[in-house]
Amino acid sequence: MSVSPKEIAKHFATALPHCKELNMRMDLLEESHAIMSMPYDERLIGDPSTGVIHGGAVSALMDSCGGASVFMHPDNGGASVTLDLRIDYMRPAKPGLRVNAESHCFHVTRNVAFVRVVTWAESKDEPVATATGAFSFTHKRKGRAA
Amino acid sequence: MREKPEPLQVIKERRDGALLRLVETVPYIQFMGISFERRGDELTALMAYSDMLIGNPAVPAIHGGATAAFLETAAIIELAWADIWAKIEMEKLSGADIAALPFPTLPKTIDFTTDYLSVGHPRDVYARARINRSGRRYASVHVEAWQDNRTKLVAQATGHFLMPTKDG
Numbered sequence: 077m078s079v080s081p082k083e084i085a086k087h088f089a090t091a092l093p094h095c096k097e098l099n100m101r102m103d104l105l106e107e108s109h110a111i112m113s114m115p116y117d118e119r120l121i122g123d124p125s126t127g128v129i130h131g132g133a134v135s136a137l138m139d140s141c142g143g144a145s146v147f148m149h150p151d152n153g154g155a156s157v158t159l160d161l162r163i164d165y166m167r168p169a170k171p172g173l174r175v176n177a178e179s180h181c182f183h184v185t186r187n188v189a190f191v192r193v194v195t196w197a198e199s200k201d202e203p204v205a206t207a208t209g210a211f212s213f214t215h216k217r218k219g220r221a222a
Numbered sequence: 223m224r225e226k227p228e229p230l231q232v233i234k235e236r237r238d239g240a241l242l243r244l245v246e247t248v249p250y251i252q253f254m255g256i257s258f259e260r261r262g263d264e265l266t267a268l269m270a271y272s273d274m275l276i277g278n279p280a281v282p283a284i285h286g287g288a289t290a291a292f293l294e295t296a297a298i299i300e301l302a303w304a305d306i307w308a309k310i311e312m313e314k315l316s317g318a319d320i321a322a323l324p325f326p327t328l329p330k331t332i333d334f335t336t337d338y339l340s341v342g343h344p345r346d347v348y349a350r351a352r353i354n355r356s357g358r359r360y361a362s363v364h365v366e367a368w369q370d371n372r373t374k375l376v377a378q379a380t381g382h383f384l385m386p387t388k389d390g
Contacts (some may be wrong), residue, residue, distance in 0.1 A: 083298065095277075131331045132290065159337050162334070
């Protein structure tokens, strides 16, 4: 029997070198849905006067989580790459707190997957950032109309 | 009588000193291995390749998040630099004057959209940012990143930034 997507995706946070360097953790994997998180780290500080982490580190978490949700789509038949990712920054992530990202892959066509990602630190009701993204997608069933 | 031009050494010390201070004070820029080269007021950002930048080891390719982070850093430093340049050149500050200045408040990202155009190979990446609009409160910046060939972009990005208020 082949390995399930979930078994593979479980290891994304440790198998992908950049995710590992940022100490990311896979917290949830369900159909078209993933939650990943990353601890506060002084190496990631983007604003030395406040200790707030750089938006770039948040990008890496949101991109990874978006990719994981695409991988967990039931029709996924291969590896994906990011085509486009737009991030809106709502508020700084409070220094010292773990940063969480939740992604839903809400639509796929033959070649493209669309995701929405929310990132929060203190409370899920007060997002640090939201993102929408498009990923390349390989549909399991060939010839499916887009 | 016309003022005597400043010695080259003094000018370079001022400009390079101000740039280095801006870049070396931010831990994340150091962590990512990002540096900046200066020609007059023009900056080129450089992200030196390291294995920890890899996203997919099977290809291997640089992580999309790392690419976005690099472009965002290039945009923020370009904006901060434009501001600093105006100040240090107008006031003809010395290296010591600059070292004594408080660390500048950096622009805050409102939104940032990265458009991935080709695979980021395991090599150094370069980027240049262009400020398309710079108002009192908001700025819009476009960034292009490439590797071996300047005309073959790895990624491009557009971002909007909230500028720090002059009175703190």
